[in-house]
Amino acid sequence: MGQFAQFAINGLMSGAIYALIAVGIVSVYKATKVVNFAHGYLIMFGAYFYYTFAVIVPGQPWAPEWLASWQPDWMVEMKGDLGMFSPLGAVLDWLANLPRILLGLLGAVLANAVVGRIIERTLMRPLMGQSVFAMIMVTVGLISIMSGGAQLIWTADADFVPHIAPNTPIRFELFGTMIFLFGADLVNMVIALLLFGGIVAFVRFTKGGIAIRATAEDQSTAYSMGISVPQVFRRAWVLASVTGAIAGAILATRNGISPSLGLFGFSVLAIVLMGGLDSYVGVFIAAMTVGVLEAMTQWQLGGNWAEIVPYVAVLVVLIWRPHGLMGQKEVERI
């Protein structure tokens, strides 16, 4: 039972990150009716931007020293009389990295927002009103462009980046077994959940969010009601790339950066379809379910079986419910 709880918690933590990635796909779909197959590569760009601003820039000779490693006197003093592996030590290590982590996150969010805008303006806007097939295939073409582009800019070597939160180990007892977690994973989960909740609230309650929902309902009616549909498109893409940048930074701290980060997008796409393309709630449930199922598969069958869990799950759900768990059923007229 204790082991079950351990794996369930691990699953929920990765499920939260899936949900954060999925929110980008859902937002773009809701506003523009385009399913972004290249979202995984947008995340990869976010991860690489985080790497650029948190590792490459502070490492430059012209960068101020406090950026690479912030060491005020009081911190050195506190560190001096600490033993090995103390939780406070981990927090202090994190504090030393804090300036470059903040710069990394800020840079990643801004740079990725620019990338999202460029994609929307140059590739998606000209296709407004075209067939869905053409739009999907454009995002498929975007996969190659982005993955080639990332290799061209950053080379294909894998590397590591600083954690976003202090990485202290946390131990506590549940059902008679010790549960073991990393602080950074827990903070990542909280960040992911807060962002997810924030975006759902934004779409639900703010003026811009209502514009997105109106456009999702009927584009031409939204237009005639005075909603600027191109602006809605732009907002949705920027939203997707900003959440993607943070998700990318989180993924980069977990797995290191490499061009294979883009493949995450495909399993998340499966999760999104499983939950229903236009339902935040359904996607959240699907993401958490897949996260837990993956952790359970890892526990029972071994690590490499976990990678096909989202795909098997989406096939089962699609045959049972063609529009996903909570997706809106499309009514077709002939």
Added chain:
Amino acid sequence: MINGNLKSNYAADERVLNNRYKQVFVYGMALLLAVFGALANDYLILIASKMGLLLIAVVGINILTGYTGLVSLGHAAFVAIGAYAVTIFQNVTAGIIPDGIMIFFAVPFAVFLAAAIGVIVGLPSLRVKGLYLAVATLAANFIVIFLIEQDVFARWTGGMVGLTTNAPSLFGWVLDTKREMFGLIAVVGFVTLLAAQNLIRTRIGRAFIAIRDRDYSAEILGISLLRYKLTSFSISAAYCGLSGALFAYFYARILPEQFELDLSLELVAALIVGGMGRTMGPVFGVIIIVMVPEVIKITFGAITGDAAGMAQLRAPLQEIAFGVLLVVFLLKEPLGINQIVDRMLRAANRWPFARG
């Protein structure tokens, strides 16, 4: 303008090549291929064989996506099934079936297996459409490749390290050079192209087109969606299986990673670039999709002189070129090269009068 196209009996009207232009074009192309196979150097033969292998698979995708309107991003799985089925069949039955006629059992086995699995993968197409189907087939691709890589089946599939394949033998004539294989690929490719052209003139083909144009209307007209969607899936999977079987014969070794998502996307990209739902579309598309990376390789080599540091820029550039090709065609010429060729032929035909 086609004139003098008078027919005096039904047999003439029902021919696949029902006018002189088509006859001249097809026979001329056959002759050209024969001359090419005899005269071209080894490099050109290799490139042409690659095109032929891809062409057979793209013709299959064309039946599914171009004519039936079902999107699949997972057809590399069927190429994998064809390639693995033919090799495993040959390894298992070696000694039971004589080598000289092995190819006549192994290839049909691979094709039927691919078609059967095609029916299974096609099952979601009855429930879901468009995008959902694209993701369902994509999932199927991941699952098939994953199963091939598993240790459980490694006795047959070789797991991650792949399989060494056999050279085919036609009644004792072992096709062990690339030029001989090119002959086989060219003949099979030609036949599959004509077979596909013939298919869409039949009742089945017309049903496919009706489903593409509006599936509910087709159902109201009495076309069984269950039957024809699954037929379409199995035919296209069979074509891909055939392509895979020849792929296994052509290369000395097959690896699971050759059949991943990249190949599926390449197949669909070739179809879009060439022109969907047209017989010649796959031909144009395959030529472009195979030639562009080669041209980049050659020009890149000429500019940089094969400097070691620059060589690693080549693969990303080829990848970008592939994506740009797909995007530009979708934005500027959604009907593909076939449309451009049509326009040029029309202009030539009407010259010096109306253009375009």
